[in-house]
Amino acid sequence: MEENIKELEAKQYIVVNIGQEQYGIDIKYIDNIVRMQRITRVPKAQHYFKGVINLRGEIIPVMSIRLKFGLEPDEFDNGTRIIIVKLDAQSAIGIIVDEVKEVVSLDESMISKVNTELDEKNNYLSGVGKHGDSLISLLNIQGVIND
Amino acid sequence: MDVSQYLEIFIDETKEHLQSLNDQLLILETEPENVETINEIFRAAHSLKGMAGTMGFKRMQRLTHDMENVFSEIRNGNMKVTADLVDVLFKGLDALEAYLSNIQESADEGTEDYEDIISQLNKILNIGLGKETKEQGKEEVSGADAVTGITVQSDSSAEKFRNLNIQSYERKAIQKAYDIGMNVFGITVYIQETCILKAARAFLVFKSLEGLGEVIKSQPDIQDIEDEKFDFDFSMVLLTKESLENIEMTIANISEIQNVYIDHLTLEQSADDTMEAEEENSHKQEKSNGKNTVNTKNNAIAAKQSSKPVVNRSVRVDIEKLDVLMNLVSELIIAKNGLVSISSSEGTSRGESGFNEQIEYLERVTTNLHESVMKVRMVPIESVTNRFPRMIRDLSKKLDKKMELYMSGEETELDRTVIDEIGDPLMHLLRNAADHGLESNQERIAAGKPEVGSIFLEAYQDGNNVVIEVRDDGGGINVEKVKKKAVEKGTLTQEQADVMSEKDAIDLLFRPSFSTADTISEVSGRGVGLDVVKTKIESLGGDIEANTKLGAGSNFIIRLPLTLAIIQALMVELGSEKYAIPLGSIQTIEDVKISEIKYVHSKEVINLRGNVIPIIRLDKVLDVESDHEVTDHLTVVIVSKGDRLAGLVIDNLIGQQEIVIKSIGKYITNNKIIGGATILGDGEVALILDVNTLV
Numbered sequence: 001m002e003e004n005i006k007e008l009e010a011k012q013y014i015v016v017n018i019g020q021e022q023y024g025i026d027i028k029y030i031d032n033i034v035r036m037q038r039i040t041r042v043p044k045a046q047h048y049f050k051g052v053i054n055l056r057g058e059i060i061p062v063m064s065i066r067l068k069f070g071l072e073p074d075e076f077d078n079g080t081r082i083i084i085v086k087l088d089a090q091s092a093i094g095i096i097v098d099e100v101k102e103v104v105s106l107d108e109s110m111i112s113k114v115n116t117e118l119d120e121k122n123n124y125l126s127g128v129g130k131h132g133d134s135l136i137s138l139l140n141i142q143g144v145i146n147d
Numbered sequence: 148m149d150v151s152q153y154l155e156i157f158i159d160e161t162k163e164h165l166q167s168l169n170d171q172l173l174i175l176e177t178e179p180e181n182v183e184t185i186n187e188i189f190r191a192a193h194s195l196k197g198m199a200g201t202m203g204f205k206r207m208q209r210l211t212h213d214m215e216n217v218f219s220e221i222r223n224g225n226m227k228v229t230a231d232l233v234d235v236l237f238k239g240l241d242a243l244e245a246y247l248s249n250i251q252e253s254a255d256e257g258t259e260d261y262e263d264i265i266s267q268l269n270k271i272l273n274i275g276l277g278k279e280t281k282e283q284g285k286e287e288v289s290g291a292d293a294v295t296g297i298t299v300q301s302d303s304s305a306e307k308f309r310n311l312n313i314q315s316y317e318r319k320a321i322q323k324a325y326d327i328g329m330n331v332f333g334i335t336v337y338i339q340e341t342c343i344l345k346a347a348r349a350f351l352v353f354k355s356l357e358g359l360g361e362v363i364k365s366q367p368d369i370q371d372i373e374d375e376k377f378d379f380d381f382s383m384v385l386l387t388k389e390s391l392e393n394i395e396m397t398i399a400n401i402s403e404i405q406n407v408y409i410d411h412l413t414l415e416q417s418a419d420d421t422m423e424a425e426e427e428n429s430h431k432q433e434k435s436n437g438k439n440t441v442n443t444k445n446n447a448i449a450a451k452q453s454s455k456p457v458v459n460r461s462v463r464v465d466i467e468k469l470d471v472l473m474n475l476v477s478e479l480i481i482a483k484n485g486l487v488s489i490s491s492s493e494g495t496s497r498g499e500s501g502f503n504e505q506i507e508y509l510e511r512v513t514t515n516l517h518e519s520v521m522k523v524r525m526v527p528i529e530s531v532t533n534r535f536p537r538m539i540r541d542l543s544k545k546l547d548k549k550m551e552l553y554m555s556g557e558e559t560e561l562d563r564t565v566i567d568e569i570g571d572p573l574m575h576l577l578r579n580a581a582d583h584g585l586e587s588n589q590e591r592i593a594a595g596k597p598e599v600g601s602i603f604l605e606a607y608q609d610g611n612n613v614v615i616e617v618r619d620d621g622g623g624i625n626v627e628k629v630k631k632k633a634v635e636k637g638t639l640t641q642e643q644a645d646v647m648s649e650k651d652a653i654d655l656l657f658r659p660s661f662s663t664a665d666t667i668s669e670v671s672g673r674g675v676g677l678d679v680v681k682t683k684i685e686s687l688g689g690d691i692e693a694n695t696k697l698g699a700g701s702n703f704i705i706r707l708p709l710t711l712a713i714i715q716a717l718m719v720e721l722g723s724e725k726y727a728i729p730l731g732s733i734q735t736i737e738d739v740k741i742s743e744i745k746y747v748h749s750k751e752v753i754n755l756r757g758n759v760i761p762i763i764r765l766d767k768v769l770d771v772e773s774d775h776e777v778t779d780h781l782t783v784v785i786v787s788k789g790d791r792l793a794g795l796v797i798d799n800l801i802g803q804q805e806i807v808i809k810s811i812g813k814y815i816t817n818n819k820i821i822g823g824a825t826i827l828g829d830g831e832v833a834l835i836l837d838v839n840t841l842v
Contacts, residue, residue, distance in 0.1 A: 040824070040832040041724065043769040045815045052811055052824055054832045059809045059824045091812050145814065 010107035013129065015136055016083065016097040019071050023097075024104070024129055024136040025083065031092055032084035033100055036076050050074075053082065053094060060084060062094035068144065069124070074098070085141060093145055104131050111138065123147065153347050154254060157202050159463075161247050164191045164198075168240055169537050172233060176540075179228035189218045195243070197402045201351035204256040207246045213268045214239050220272065235267045237541070308333030308382035308412070311366050317384070320363050321412070324386040329360075332394060333412040335382040337405040346375040351401050353383075359394060360387025379405070384412060468523050475516045482509040514805070517713050521562075528606050528615070529557035531570040535577060535604065542581045549588055549599040550581060556606035561613055565687050565707055569615075572680040572691075576617040576703050577602060579676065584619035584701055594698070596620065608709065612689075612731065615705040624695040626652045653693045657681045688822060690839045692789065706789065706839070714808060716825075717784065718801035718833065722771040725833040726797075727806055727825055732838040734785040734792065736800065741779045753783070753794060760785065762794045763841060768820065788842040795841065808835060 013024030014033075032055070039051040039062055048067035052059050062082055066074050074080070079099040086092045106129040113127050124147070126140040171188045174181060192215040199207035214236060220226040242261040249257040311333065313321070321331050336352055338345045349372045356362055365372065365383035372381055387394065391409060398407045485505040492501075532554055539552040561569070585591075585600035592598055603618040629652050630644040638658065639647070659678040684691050689707035708714075716727035717736075737755065744751050744762060751762040762783065765771070783794040806825040811834075822837030 038831065040834065042811065042815055042821060042834060043771070044820060049815050052815075052832055052834075054826050054830055057826060059811055059826070059832060061812045061815045063814070091814065093812065093814050 010105040012103055012105050013136065013138060014083070014103055015101045015131075016081075017079075017099040017101060018065055018069070018097055022101070022134060022136045024106070024138045025085070025095075025141055026138070027103065029085050029087060029141050030083060031086040034082050034084065034094075036080040036082060036096075050096065055084065055092075055094075058092065060092050060094050062096060063145070064096050065144065066096070085145065087142060087145060095144075104129075104136070106131065106136075106138075153202065153350065154250070156344065156347060157198055158247065158251055160198060161195060161243075164195045165240060165243060165247065166533060167191050168195075169534065172236055172240070173536055173540065175228055176230075176233045185218065185222050189215070189222050192218050194402050197351075197400055199246075201354050201401060203354070204246065204250065206258075206260055207243060207256050210239060210242060210246075210261055210265060213265050213272075217268055217272055226272075232271055234544075235264065235271060237537070239264050239268065307335045307366070307380060308384065308408070308410075311364060311382055311384060313364065313384070317364055320386065321384070329386050329388055330391070331412045332385045332387065332391065332409055333382065334385055334394070334398070335380055335408040336398060337380045337407075339403045339405045340379055342379075342403040345377075345379065346373055348401065348403050349377070349381055352398055352404070355397050355401065356383075356385055356387075356394070359389045359397060360385050464523050468519065471519050472516070472523070475512060475519060478512045479509075479516065482512055517805075521713070524563050525560035526563050526566045527557060528559050528561055528566065528569075528613075531566055531573065532557050532604060532606075534570075535574070538574065538577065539581065539602065542578065546582060547587075548581070548585055550585055550602060551599055552577075552602050552604065554604045559606040559608060559613055561707060561709070565689075568683060568687055569705075569707070572683050572705070573604070573615065573617065575676055575680050576705075577604065580617055580619040580621070580701070580703075584621035584623075586622045590622075609706075612706045613709055615707070616702060617705075618700060618702040620700040623697040623699055623701050624653060624656070624693070625697060626695070629653070629655055653695060656693065657691070685819070688837075690788070704789070714806060716804055716806045716835065718804050718827075719784065719797040720799035720801055721766050721769065721797055724769075724771055725801065725827070725831070726765075726769075727804070727833050727835045728784060728786065728795070728838060729822075729835065730803065732786045732788065734787050737783045737785060737794070739781045739783045739794070741781065744781075755785065755794075758792060760792045760794050762796060764796050765836075766796070766798070768841070786838045786842060788839050791842055793842040795836075806833075806835070 012027040041051040050062045050064050081100045082094040111127045111129045123143045127138045129136040168191045171184045174184045196211040246256045362383050367377045489501045543550050580602045601620045605616045626649050633639040657677045691705045693703050695701035715730040808823045811824050819840045821834045823835045
């Protein structure tokens with residue numbers, strides 16, 4: 001019984017690779033994960049928007065998290081995925097990641113908060129989670145998208 | 148029972164009644180003796196009161212009640228219509244509108260009592276009638292009954308409540324009620340046969356009775372009444388402390404009630420009980436209890452989401468339009484079946500020609516379907532403009548200027564989503580015209596103009612657009628003053644101002660926080676105006692421009708897309724990318740020799756049949772890497788925005804196509820050139836160019 005409750009309190013994250021780092025995205029925001037597909041460029045958009053894709057008849061803007069974080073541009077290969085994130089019902093957005101690894105459950109005790117005032121990039125993180133030996137930077141997905 | 152399911156109907160009907168009150172009051176102001184108008188006003192006010200009361204909006208009911216009193220006295224010829232009275236009545240209407248918008252937002256009427264309006268109303272009533280108010284009040288109530296045609300009789304054959312099947316537990320309840328001195332009434336209510344929503348009316352009866360006592364039995368039962376499973380009458384047993392007259396009056400006050408029969412019920416009258424029926428009944432009660440808990444849950448959820456309006460937006464659709472849609476859908480299915488049968492006979496020559504035939508058929512059906520669906524979404528612009536005459540009247544009083552509003556083309560139809568949003572911008576433009584546009588009466592006379600200023604609101608269709616013009620015959624915009632102000636504010640340098648064209652200078656007005664008014668008035672002049680109007684209209688996919696002539700007036704022209712969802716477009720290629728240009732804005736397509744391009748102000752133009760047209764290199768604007776080899780010919784698509792033309796240079800024409808417009812979402816910003824996106828036959832995404840921002 002006790003354990004069940006703990007299980008419920010833990011949040012599930014999808015772990016993805018972007019560059020050398022592992023990032024976790026809260027599973028409740030994720031609508032879908034799709035393979036890389038043709039992206040239609042949108043002129044004059046913010047530089048980190050690669051364009052829009054057609055996902056089953058819906059037009060969805062796609063953002064490169066690498067460009068947003070100031071990393072070198074994406075190289076698309078077999079592992080590249082677009083994670084479709086829905087913050088609210090009407091507006092979905094796609095985020096390009098190098099690879100989707102696994103789903104992990106982290107409860108509060110395994111997450112250390114980061115100081116958001118430290119520097120700007122940390123606005124994009126909500127904390128760092130420990131999973132086995134590895135560290136996972138947990139994305140503050142609202143911050144990433146709405147900033 | 149839960150009233151929320153009737154909220155939408157209530158809001159719709161209240162809106163209609165308020166609009167009719169507004170219209171009729173405007174007439175009454177000019178023709179104070181018009182009996183028909185007075186009657187119409189009385190009817191609307193009376194219905195409003197009944198509706199508000201039964202929905203439980205007590206404050207709203209109280210205000211309408213006091214307004215109704217006044218109307219009633221006017222109708223009976225005891226009072227005359229005065230300008231003061233009309234002013235107060237208009238204020239009352241505004242208050243009612245405020246209640247309504249509160250209700251729409253939160254399903255609650257709010258806490259404002261508008262005591263000042265009520266006391267003003269009563270003061271006018273007292274002055275008009277002297278001391279007889281109390282007696283008159285009584286008479287007025289019976290008068291009201293006569294109007295709605297409610298008669299209270301005691302005709303035993305119609306008193307169906309005497310035949311009610313009283314169960315043993317109900318018997319006990321009745322006995323208990325007698326013991327503690329409560330009244331037990333049998334009631335039979337007949338609803339008018341013309342009533343459309345008889346379930347709603349019946350519900351209103353129950354609702355009002357529940358406030359006064361306890362309904363322990365009804366025939367048919369409440370669930371059936373809610374589902375409209377009854378003829379035009381229903382009976383019930385009520386336990387209450389109120390008097391018979393009170394109950395009778397409460398029911399009679401609900402509109403569309405034909406007759407009410409009510410009498411004291413004694414146990415001897417009730418028929419024998421059966422155990423079976425009892426069980427069945429208790430079962431039903433359980434069911435309705437279950438429903439109640441669901442409702443409370445829903446309420447809790449609704450309360451949580453109070454930031455969103457509680458009522459869905461709706462369109463009233465003519466049943467004929469729906470029939471057409473239904474027919475088209477069945478044709479669509481036939482067309483699909485045709486295709487299926489052809490694919491099974493694939494390979495034969497018959498299959499080949501039949502396939503094309505079916506495709507054509509399918510195309511015809513989808514085009515018709517599109518048209519019909521669009522028609523369903525279309526609403527005449529009248530639904531927004533009908534409140535403007537009243538607004539201009541108020542402005543005329545407030546600003547102490549004489550003015551008249553002329554409207555035309557109110558029947559022009561626009562998409563419902565546009566209609567909902569266009570009201571505020573139009574209102575703003577009209578206020579501007581009244582406040583800044585028109586001169587004061589003295590100035591007008593001095594300038595040799597008619598004393599009464601004119602404001603025009605004209606709507607008409609122009610190709611794929613609907614155009615709405617707001618025009619006044621006032622002083623016009625002083626372009627020099629605009630420039631001076633801009634220089635003062637540092638928006639422009641003096642040099643820039645000197646060379647600026649009149650048109651560009653007028654466009655300055657649409658910049659944020661720009662106002663030329665010397666004084667800030669209650670009506671306008673804070674400079675939060677035209678830029679908001681412009682943003683709003685652009686968000687609807689339209690645009691706005693202004694023309695003015697000093698001394699003769701100004702003209703604001705709003706251009707809105709007729710349809711929002713599906714358009715005909717020309718597909719073009721730029722480099723390896725495909726773009727769609729809406730066909731409605733395309734004039735011609737020209738093949739232009741490089742040598743024909745001339746330079747004016749170091750900008751490229753062509754001279755096309757006497758018109759000098761600026762050339763826009765789309766590949767530059769859109770940062771396309773063009774791999775098109777340089778030739779001595781250019782393909783130029785000539786597009787128009789109002790009377791302005793421009794030539795868009797493209798690489799290749801693909802062809803004309805019907806496209807479905809989709810939004811590219813809210814995340815990609817600072818991109819006004821792209822009006823949306825569409826999905827092509829092969830699943831690829833093509834972007835739609837917004838010609839209005841390019842030209």
